Amino acid sequence: MSPSPVYEATCTAPVNIAVVKYWGKRDTSLILPTNSSLSVTLSQDHLRSLTSARCITSGGADARDRLWLNGEEEEIKQGGRTERCLSEMRKMRKEFEASNSSLPRIADFPIHIASENNFPTAAGLASSASGLSALIATLSTLYALTPENGVSVSDLSRIARQGSGSACRSMFGGYVAWEMGLKDDGSDSVAVEVAPVEHWPDLHALILVVSDKKKGTPSTAGMQRTVATSALLQHRIKEVVPARMQRITTAIQKRDFDAFAEETMADSNQFHAVCLDTFPPIFYMNDVSRAVIQLVTELNRASVEKGEGVKAAYTYDAGPNAVLYVQEKDVKQVLELVLRYFPQTTESFPDPFNLGAKPASDVPQGFNKAVIPEHEVGAVARIIHTKVGDGPRVLAKEQSLLNAEGMPK
Ligand code: DP6
Structure with a gap:
């Protein structure tokens, strides 16, 4: 019998520090801002969130979505921001599966997520931005929702935004604008690259x-x-x-x-x-x-x-x-x-x-x-x-925070 396939991904994402600040929402549920903002992405060599996500394909009836932050299990609240990000990414994966019959059907599997920062969470260093951005980068890798498959980084930023506003800007490296958008559904409220890190690296x-x-x-x-x-x-x-x-x-x-x-x-x-x-x-x-x-x-x-x-x-x-x-x-x-x-x-x-x-x-x-x-x-x-540094990175499976059973190492 061949071993069942493992669906897992690990990514890191950076911190960003705004130079034009986001402060104020016109829609608190979709996280739509009252003004556009602009930030510089900082190097992940010093500050980053690292996140692993794995589909639990054989967990039995009590398997469910679970999250560990810096080693401690956190509840994924119904209707909360993490749940919203998860369900938006699942929805996109389902549409992708529906459009391509050769894809494995993984959208409905429960997911285990482990995430850690290499800096103190409460240090006032925008840990929510790197954390939520790392979550979306990891789920996009897990679900193959990538530019090669027609999902742009700005598309992903629209979902990261719903986790924490400033997180949408951490989906890109270099110099990044969050365009506030005008639509009520938030479809035009996305992050865009103003200039890559190579443009002004010093x-x-x-x-x-x-x-x-x-x-x-x-x-x-x-x-x-x-x-x-x-x-x-x-x-x-x-x-x-x-x-x-x-x-x-x-x-x-x-x-x-x-x-x-x-x-x-x-x-x-x-x-x-x-x-x-x-x-x-x-x-x-x-x-x-x-x-x-x-x-x-x-x-x-x-x-x-x-x-x-x-x-x-x-x-x-x-x-x-x-x-x-x-x-x-x-x-x-x-x-x-x-x-x-x-x-x-x-x-x-x-x-x-x-x-x-x-x-x-x-x-x-x-x-x-x-x-x-x-x-x-x-x-x-x-x-x-x-x-100044680059955007989210995909890491090798050896760097995963999850063990062979999909539990935190
Ligand atoms: C002062 O992105 O943390 O850092 O969307 O409610 O999660 P929520 O807020 P958050 O706010 C960041 C505010 C800021 C300015 C900025 O980063 O633009």
């Missing part, structure tokens, strides 16, 4: 982890409070974001860092302004976050005055952690300055490039040293140095 990201505690107001609840109460959000949606999307897309196409940085920082500022304009107000940044902004602002001021252009762009999501986008040529200088004001230990910043070995004896010429105080070790808990 953009680095320094993640200054100010706190890895779980954040205060979860983004899903926070953004709906903003939609309900902020007048400033309406101005942002109508007057600011459409033009900014165009300008930042042009900046990326031209690799114009100064313009990219200007839009990125302005958009982060406006996102946190609409949070403050929410009632009751939402505060995500803290004193350390604001000190980082002052440091970057002073560095850029001194650099522009010397004719050297902008050195770094800060952006903050729904938490106090800073992400600094920096061009490769400026990473050493920016890191030296950050390490001077926010000292690290060898554990909190392993520094594979040895950039912090000799902290600058002095600050860049023209820089006002008194702009912020030099902080104690621990004010910035750790620094992750990464860069």
Whole structure:
């Protein structure tokens, strides 16, 4: 007797950090946003979710869909986001099977899913984006719902979006827009590639982890409070974001860092302004976050005055952690300055490039040293140095998180 075939896939997916923020839904069930957004996908060498999925072909009557996150079993809630993603992918597989009689009938088998992040889930590092994107990438591989079979990455992003809005942007590498779309059914609310990683590969990201505690107001609840109460959000949606999307897309196409940085920082500022304009107000940044902004602002001021252009762009999501986008040529200088004001230990910043070995004896010429105080070790808990990266990857079966019985290893 030949062994029954195994239907299993394992993929990784990246984190993305928006430079034009998504904040607000016009449909909370389909996850349709009130404005378009744009992000940079970060390298999976440093931050990624890894997910395995397997059809349970011989589980008996009590076999059912099951999910393990970072080793702990989680309930798949009826009508919840994971269930929705699963059922949408099954629906697509069923249509595919109906159109091609040679395909194995696997759509109705229960599925076991195991997923893990290589970074703390609650670190404020968009784990939902990489996690849901890894789920959709894995199910698309399992079900052969791939571009070769007529399913585009944007089609898949439409489903990832229903798991977590920002997840749709993690379906692509490089520079990615989420077009808000206008239709009520969400069919035109998809992620598209603005430019691949190869177009502008020398953009680095320094993640200054100010706190890895779980954040205060979860983004899903926070953004709906903003939609309900902020007048400033309406101005942002109508007057600011459409033009900014165009300008930042042009900046990326031209690799114009100064313009990219200007839009990125302005958009982060406006996102946190609409949070403050929410009632009751939402505060995500803290004193350390604001000190980082002052440091970057002073560095850029001194650099522009010397004719050297902008050195770094800060952006903050729904938490106090800073992400600094920096061009490769400026990473050493920016890191030296950050390490001077926010000292690290060898554990909190392993520094594979040895950039912090000799902290600058002095600050860049023209820089006002008194702009912020030099902080104690621990004010910035750790620094992750990464860069722009590629989209989801399919891994070999040896990398699976599931064993021969389809249970977590
Ligand atoms: C501040 O995608 O986490 O990071 O769609 O409710 O799951 P849900 O929200 P989520 O919100 C992300 C908000 C943000 C900005 C952004 O990534 O664009």
